[in-house]
Amino acid sequence: MNFKAIILVFVFQVIAGVLWYASIPSLFLGRSLLEGVNQQQPTVKIVLLFAFSAFVYLLFIAWLLGKVQIPSIFGRFCLVVGVWIFIVLPNLFFVSLHLELDSSEEIYLLSYGLVNTLLAALILPLSRTSRSIFKD
Structure with a gap:
């Protein structure tokens, strides 16, 4: 697994999440996402749990890409989107x-x-595993 690529994808996903949560609900739904619901912001515990679960899912996808022998980048892209x-x-x-x-x-x-998913599917298949220099 290429941990630099995993961290890069995770950072992009966090940035996308912040932008998505901050701006898109009122534009897309025509109202705030929390309208009609308790007006509290998410707690730190919930945010950290969400980030941890997203990171674990990303690690699983990277592990899966490392274990499955699909030679083409398009095939690896399709695997991530298919999951x-x-x-x-x-x-x-x-x-x-x-x-x-x-x-x-x-x-x-x-x-x-x-x-x-598209962020992961576009970046992870292009990255080589960290141990690829030791293979014959």
Whole structure:
């Protein structure tokens, strides 16, 4: 695994998350994301838990790319996007059913997940593993 690439993707995902959370809800949903909900900002514990879970998911994707022998960059890109489509996307639909989100909120959450996936899919397949110089 190339930890520099993983950290780079994570930093880009955090920046995208801050921008997404700060500006997009009112533009996309026509209201603040917290409108009609308790007006408290997320606690530090929740933010750290979210960042930790995103980092662990990113480590899993990098590990998977290292273990799967797909020679083409496009194939590796498709693997990362495929994991999101076939594993993460169904879980988001399941969660949205239990949270009773409307369609605009579901699209908002799914589009943020897609942005994070595309960041990982564009950067991680291009990076070589750190130990690649020791291979024959």
